[in-house]
Amino acid sequence: MLQINPASAQPIYQQIYEQIRADILNGSLVEGKRITSTRALAKELQIGRNTVESAYAQLVLEGYLTNQPSSGYVVNSLQFNLNQRVELPRRQQNAVTAPDEDKVTIRYSFQYGSLSANAFPDKLWRKYTNDLLGSTDLQKIQSYGDGKGDFSLRVQLKDYLYHSRGVNCEADQIILCSGTQSALEILIQLRPYENKQVAMEEPCYNGASIVFRSNGYEILPVPVHHDGICLADLTSSSARMVHITPSHQFPTGVVLPIHKRIQLLNWAKEHDAILIEDDYDSEFRYHGRPIPSLQSIDTDGRVVYIGTFSKSLSPGLRMAYIILPKWLLPKYEERFSGYQCTVPLMEQIVMARLIADGHWEKHNRKICLAHKKKHDILLQALEAYMGNRVNIHGQQAGLHLMLEFLEGQQESVLIEQALEQQVKVCPVSPFWLNAQNYKKNCVILGYGMISENDIPNAVKLLARAWFD
Amino acid sequence: MLQINPASAQPIYQQIYEQIRADILNGSLVEGKRITSTRALAKELQIGRNTVESAYAQLVLEGYLTNQPSSGYVVNSLQFNLNQRVELPRRQQNAVTAPDEDKVTIRYSFQYGSLSANAFPDKLWRKYTNDLLGSTDLQKIQSYGDGKGDFSLRVQLKDYLYHSRGVNCEADQIILCSGTQSALEILIQLRPYENKQVAMEEPCYNGASIVFRSNGYEILPVPVHHDGICLADLTSSSARMVHITPSHQFPTGVVLPIHKRIQLLNWAKEHDAILIEDDYDSEFRYHGRPIPSLQSIDTDGRVVYIGTFSKSLSPGLRMAYIILPKWLLPKYEERFSGYQCTVPLMEQIVMARLIADGHWEKHNRKICLAHKKKHDILLQALEAYMGNRVNIHGQQAGLHLMLEFLEGQQESVLIEQALEQQVKVCPVSPFWLNAQNYKKNCVILGYGMISENDIPNAVKLLARAWFD
DNA sequence: GGGTATTTGTCCGTATGTATG
DNA sequence: TCATACATACGGACAAATACC
Numbered sequence: 001m002l003q004i005n006p007a008s009a010q011p012i013y014q015q016i017y018e019q020i021r022a023d024i025l026n027g028s029l030v031e032g033k034r035i036t037s038t039r040a041l042a043k044e045l046q047i048g049r050n051t052v053e054s055a056y057a058q059l060v061l062e063g064y065l066t067n068q069p070s071s072g073y074v075v076n077s078l079q080f081n082l083n084q085r086v087e088l089p090r091r092q093q094n095a096v097t098a099p100d101e102d103k104v105t106i107r108y109s110f111q112y113g114s115l116s117a118n119a120f121p122d123k124l125w126r127k128y129t130n131d132l133l134g135s136t137d138l139q140k141i142q143s144y145g146d147g148k149g150d151f152s153l154r155v156q157l158k159d160y161l162y163h164s165r166g167v168n169c170e171a172d173q174i175i176l177c178s179g180t181q182s183a184l185e186i187l188i189q190l191r192p193y194e195n196k197q198v199a200m201e202e203p204c205y206n207g208a209s210i211v212f213r214s215n216g217y218e219i220l221p222v223p224v225h226h227d228g229i230c231l232a233d234l235t236s237s238s239a240r241m242v243h244i245t246p247s248h249q250f251p252t253g254v255v256l257p258i259h260k261r262i263q264l265l266n267w268a269k270e271h272d273a274i275l276i277e278d279d280y281d282s283e284f285r286y287h288g289r290p291i292p293s294l295q296s297i298d299t300d301g302r303v304v305y306i307g308t309f310s311k312s313l314s315p316g317l318r319m320a321y322i323i324l325p326k327w328l329l330p331k332y333e334e335r336f337s338g339y340q341c342t343v344p345l346m347e348q349i350v351m352a353r354l355i356a357d358g359h360w361e362k363h364n365r366k367i368c369l370a371h372k373k374k375h376d377i378l379l380q381a382l383e384a385y386m387g388n389r390v391n392i393h394g395q396q397a398g399l400h401l402m403l404e405f406l407e408g409q410q411e412s413v414l415i416e417q418a419l420e421q422q423v424k425v426c427p428v429s430p431f432w433l434n435a436q437n438y439k440k441n442c443v444i445l446g447y448g449m450i451s452e453n454d455i456p457n458a459v460k461l462l463a464r465a466w467f468d
Numbered sequence: 469m470l471q472i473n474p475a476s477a478q479p480i481y482q483q484i485y486e487q488i489r490a491d492i493l494n495g496s497l498v499e500g501k502r503i504t505s506t507r508a509l510a511k512e513l514q515i516g517r518n519t520v521e522s523a524y525a526q527l528v529l530e531g532y533l534t535n536q537p538s539s540g541y542v543v544n545s546l547q548f549n550l551n552q553r554v555e556l557p558r559r560q561q562n563a564v565t566a567p568d569e570d571k572v573t574i575r576y577s578f579q580y581g582s583l584s585a586n587a588f589p590d591k592l593w594r595k596y597t598n599d600l601l602g603s604t605d606l607q608k609i610q611s612y613g614d615g616k617g618d619f620s621l622r623v624q625l626k627d628y629l630y631h632s633r634g635v636n637c638e639a640d641q642i643i644l645c646s647g648t649q650s651a652l653e654i655l656i657q658l659r660p661y662e663n664k665q666v667a668m669e670e671p672c673y674n675g676a677s678i679v680f681r682s683n684g685y686e687i688l689p690v691p692v693h694h695d696g697i698c699l700a701d702l703t704s705s706s707a708r709m710v711h712i713t714p715s716h717q718f719p720t721g722v723v724l725p726i727h728k729r730i731q732l733l734n735w736a737k738e739h740d741a742i743l744i745e746d747d748y749d750s751e752f753r754y755h756g757r758p759i760p761s762l763q764s765i766d767t768d769g770r771v772v773y774i775g776t777f778s779k780s781l782s783p784g785l786r787m788a789y790i791i792l793p794k795w796l797l798p799k800y801e802e803r804f805s806g807y808q809c810t811v812p813l814m815e816q817i818v819m820a821r822l823i824a825d826g827h828w829e830k831h832n833r834k835i836c837l838a839h840k841k842k843h844d845i846l847l848q849a850l851e852a853y854m855g856n857r858v859n860i861h862g863q864q865a866g867l868h869l870m871l872e873f874l875e876g877q878q879e880s881v882l883i884e885q886a887l888e889q890q891v892k893v894c895p896v897s898p899f900w901l902n903a904q905n906y907k908k909n910c911v912i913l914g915y916g917m918i919s920e921n922d923i924p925n926a927v928k929l930l931a932r933a934w935f936d
Numbered sequence: 937g938g939g940t941a942t943t944t945g946t947c948c949g950t951a952t953g954t955a956t957g
Numbered sequence: 958t959c960a961t962a963c964a965t966a967c968g969g970a971c972a973a974a975t976a977c978c
Contacts, residue, residue: 001634001760011965028630034826037944040833046757048967053945070944070974114611122601129597133590141784142917143582178646178810210806227531257531259544287522291530316609316813338678342646342810345784396529449610591977830943 004045012047016055024064024075031077035065038073107422108458112400112446113315119370119448120314121363128350141345149176149321149341153352157321160355165282166296167305169323175332176321178342180280183306183322184211184243190324190331192241192274199239201229203431203438205250208243208278221433224249228256231263240273246294247282251402251431251444253394261294268302275303283312283364286372287396301325309351311399312367319343319351371399374447374455381459389467393442400446402428405466411440414466418443421461472513480515484523492532492543501543503533575890576926580868580914581783587838587916588782589831596818609813617644617789617809621820625789628823633750634764635773637791643800644789646810648748651774651790652679652711658792658799660709660742667707669697671899671906673718676711676746689901692717696724699731708741714762715750719870719899719912721862729762736770743771751780751832754840755864769793777819779867780835787811787819839867842915842923849927857935861910868914870896873934879908882934886911889929 004015023029038056042049056073059065065073132138148154154171161167177183188211198212202221212219220237223230229244244264246256256264268275277294295305308320324332341348354360378401382392391404405414411427418425426444429435450458472483491497506524510517524541527533533541600606616622622639629635645651656679666680670689680687688705691698697712712732714724724732736743745762763773776788792800809816822828846869850860854871861870873882879895886893894912897903918926 001631001758001764003634003760004757013965023631028627036829039944042967044758048965050968051966054965056945067945068974069946070972072944072974111611117604117607117610120601120606120610122606126598126601130594133588133594136585138585138588138590141782142585142588143579144783179808181807182810207806207808214803214806255529257529257544259531261531287526287529314609314814315612318808318810318812335682338675338682339649340647340675340786342650342786344786344812344815346782347812347815 002041002045004047006047012045013051013055013058016041016045016052017058020055020059021062021064029075031075033075034072035075105422106419106424108454108461109424109449110400110426110445110447110458111424111449112426112444114446114449115314116449116451119312119367121359124354124359124363125350128353129346132346132349132353137349140349144340145345145348147336147339147341148172148174149343150345150348150352153348153355156352156355160360161305161307161323164361165279166292167323168296169305170326173323173326173329174321175324176319176341176343176348178318179310179320180278180306180308181207181211182342183320184208184276185215186322186332186336187276187304187324188212188215188217189335190328192328192331195238195240197239197241199234199237199242200433201244201249202433203251203428204243204433205245205278205280206430209433212243219433221437223437224252224254226254228254228260229264231260231267234264235267240271241276242268242273243276243278244294245278245280247279247291248284248394248397250278250280250398251394251400251428253396253398253400253402255291255397258291261297265294265298265300265302268298269300273302276306277303278306280306280308281311281398282307284368284371284399285397286368286375295323301327304328312364317347319347370452371447374450374452375401377452377455378445378447378459381456385459385463386467399448400426400444402442402444405441405443408439408441409466411443414443417465418462421465423458423461423465425462472515474515481519481523481526484509484513484520485526488523488527489530489532492527497543499543502540503543505540573890574887574892576922576929577892577917578868578894578913578915578926579892579917580894580912582914582917583782584917584919587780587835589827592822592827592831593818596821597814600814600817600821605817608817612808613813613816615804615807615809616640616642617811618813618816618820621816621823624820624823628828629773629775629791632829633747633758634760635791636764637773638794641791641794641797642789643792644787644809644811644816646786647778647788648746648774648776649675649679650810651788652676652744653683654790654800654804655744655772655792656680656683656685657803658796660796660799663706663708665707665709667702667705667710668901669712669717670901671719671896672711672901673713673746673748674898677901680711687901689905691905692720692722694722696722696728697732699728699735702732703735708739709744710736710741711744711746712762713746713748715747715759716752716862716865718746718748718866719862719868719896721864721866721868721870723759723865726759729759729765733762733766733768733770736766737768741770744774745771746774748774748776749779749866750775752836752839752867753865754836754843763791769795772796780832785815787815838920839915842918842920843869845920845923846913846915846927849924853927853931854935867916868894868912870910870912873909873911876907876909877934879911882911885933886930889933891926891929891933893930 002016002019004012006012008015020035029035038049038052042052056065060067064076066076067073151171153176154174157174158169158171175186177186196217197220198217199220199222200209201224203224209219220239222234222237228246228249234242246261248255264275267273275294279293293305295303302325304325305323306320309317310320379392379395382390389406391406393402393404394400411429415425415427426446428442428444429438429440432438472480474480476483488503497503506517506520509520524533528535532544534544535541619639621644622642625642626637626639643654645654664685665688666685667688667690668677669692671692677687688707690702690705696717702710714729716723732743735741743762747761761773763771770793772793773791774788777785778788847860847863857874859872859874861872862868879897883893883895894914896910896912897906897908900906
């Protein structure tokens with residue numbers, strides 16, 4: 001930041017000269033960067049334009065700057081070459097690159113959580129954004145909105161969730177937030193119970209467990225069996241809060257059967273407990289009708305429902321929601337009244353209109369179909385190339401499969417071997433709360449990012465990597 | 469008796485699924501009962517066996533049936549008679565309307581915090597959004613990015629803040645977040661000190677005080693004099709954390725002079741205290757030279773700097789940043805590693821490019837000029853119509869003025885009288901930590917939303933409302 | 937794509953204070 | 958004391974490049 005002192009004995013233009021020169025020498029002003037125009041700087045510093053000009057002139061004279069009439073002063077290369085014609089870049093090309101990551105080249109990526117670019121409805125999003133920006137509704141985004149999120153979006157969500165997931169709630173109970181982690185943060189901040197304990201599935205999504213752990217919670221791992229979370233272990237624990245993924249357990253893919261859901265709700269009712277239902281990938285079911293959510297069969301307000309737009313739109317969107325039972329609303333008001341919603345209003349309104357116009361459901365169907373195709377192809381390829389060497393978990397839903405290696409191969413080795421064939425697969429270790437519970441003989445194949453056509457080749461490479 | 473309709477739009481297996489499910493739920497099929505075999509039912513209904521099988525599979529998946537190879541499907545125990553309907557009802561058409569607000573019609577609004585629609589660079593934003601959505605960079609937003617925010621944006625911000633506010637930091641110290649409230653939440657979560665006390669200016673921005681109060685902090689009010697926060701009162705308090713708005717105190721508009729800044733930093737150094745510098749409207753200065761930020765003259769890492777894009781872009785954008793001193797970074801990692809950034813990646817990238825191409829500074833200059841015009845007109849009108857009846861505070865910067873009524877008129881009456889003339893002005897009461905410190909003889913006129921041309925008429929109406 | 941408004945460096949003249957002779 | 962030269966600072970007019978519509 002340039003600072004001048006008009007009272008100083010040193011002339012103003014020299015003060016400017018020295019500061020800019022120093023910034024160039026220490027690298028704050030990099031080569032090619034356009035510096036503030038004489039007029040703008042003069043106004044900012046409340047001095048005459050020519051004062052700035054003489055400072056700049058001196059810098060040009062000494063080779064620190066290059067001047068181009070009507071288009072500004074630009075920082076020169078320091079090891080300047082006199083006979084080289086100084087071409088001006090139309091726009092300053094700032095080298096904006098992330099810190100070096102010694103990346104291995106990857107041909108096929110089974111990264112979980114990422115999506116392929118064509119999964120995003122870019123045309124639609126563009127259209128709706130453009131419409132909003134061009135219309136008089138632009139005014140809507142120019143003020144602070146409702147703390148829980150745009151009302152129209154919450155109404156749309158309520159309707160959508162009611163008929164797609166059976167979720168029963170008022171718009172009032174829905175709070176928009178920037179991702180499922182934020183959703184959990186909100187819930188934790190409400191401090192529903194004195195004791196800081198939470199039961200979680202073992203294994204479970206680490207993005208969720210991190211939030212509880214970072215908030216000083218003791219996490220009680222409850223094993224996941226072939227039919228979901230072990231109720232006996234759960235009920236014998238002292239937890240009064242459980243985080244579960246009933247529709248499609250992460251990462252095993254198990255679906256919680258209806259009788260266990262009911263038992264779970266009964267237990268919650270008797271113990272005044274809270275069931276946190278994380279319905280993170282409810283949009284993706286490839287067989288049969290969706291199973292009604294826990295929330296939809298809860299009659300006692302024991303369920304906190306969490307959903308997200310990340311999985312079928314974009315992980316970068318940062319839009320999710322939490323639905324609180326009514327008895328928690330006063331606690332919410334107490335803790336968060338006066339807080340502004342963290343989701344950009346523009347995106348909320350765009351989203352509300354997409355849903356209202358039916359595009360959301362249409363998009364979901366389309367994207368679900370596309371992923372089902374990938375799912376089927378992947379499954380077929382896996383069966384063909386490694387059918388008798390692995391168990392495949394988590395079929396019929398979601399965006400990933402989990403492979404269990406019958407011969408006990410170790411995860412770290414498997415990942416390494418895959419990388420040697422330039423294929424990325426994901427470890428399961430991060431999802432285990434207690435490392436000892438895991439035999440380390442599984443990997444995850446996320447198929448959100450990879451293209452349909454690449455799958456057979458990728459699986460072939462994997463088979464070569466692991467079984468040759 | 470099962471009945472199917474092959475002509476129906478609904479798949480046959482779903483029809484079967486639903487009827488059996490309904491029979492189980494309403495008790496027609498009791499626990500333990502063996503149901504018709506797939507072969508038998510297929511023959512009965514004149515359909516393929518696989519169709520029946522997929523219906524049964526779905527029922528097994530959801531726990532209604534148990535399948536035992538070579539011995540048939542058996543109805544499961546539900547432990548519970550669901551006499552409630554679990555059926556998913558059809559979508560209901562909800563009218564999308566906000567909850568009733570008995571709104572008075574308003575002709576001119578001096579609402580603080582809102583902006584007029586033309587303050588938003590819609591064309592530019594649209595162009596950059598479209599470019600991003602159309603390009604191959606779309607892939608970038610399809611995965612979870614850096615937890616602190618997009619790296620390129622943080623680099624751009626670092627450079628911008630260095631030369632516009634003198635802020636000295638690495639990109640590493642910058643964390644993007646969804647507004648200044650989120651910024652404070654992050655800081656609070658780091659628990660820099662054991663004692664939960666914070667000193668705040670009296671009066672101060674309530675959006676900030678709410679966050680501290682909601683987190684159980686004791687707030688120590690420190691009076692604001694004509695030259696800013698009272699240092700004697702501050703240093704005699706037990707606080708080790710202070711929230712301040714040095715550039716343009718909210719809401720009084722006082723600028724903290726340089727010697728007090730240095731004293732403040734010295735005090736912080738001696739007491740290991742943290743100064744939270746909220747530079748919320750640094751872009752708006754209409755007179756005089758910009759004063760360097762506290763952060764820029766801090767040599768001991770005592771300053772936490774908070775900035776936002778809300779004031780000169782859009783309040784609905786939800787983009788702000790907090791700059792932590794280096795010694796707090798380990799605490800940040802400890803608390804937030806594994807957390808995802810809450811700001812949508814798309815907007816982060818758009819913003820980064822806007823800054824890189826110089827549009828951000830240009831926009832700021834333009835918007836600053838536009839607001840200066842409004843500021844001057846408003847000031848002139850106020851002088852003309854009520855010059856001798858009010859003191860005008862907070863000139864020369866920001867997006868609002870504060871009027872102090874010399875004859876002691878009461879805020880609530882003033883607001884009411886203004887509303888009768890269909891003009892909205894804002895109270896100052898919410899910004900006082902302790903109501904007794906406030907004589908209730910002030911109102912705030914925010915001029916972010918009102919148009920230049922409307923100002924004289926609006927002021928005329930106000931004069932009529934208050935002094936006729 | 938072509939016309940218009942804005943931004944920008946450039947050049948000009950001027951004012952003021954100070955040192956020189 | 959006066960005239961001159963010089964350094965410094967300021968603002969208006971102009972043309973070209975750029976942005977905007």
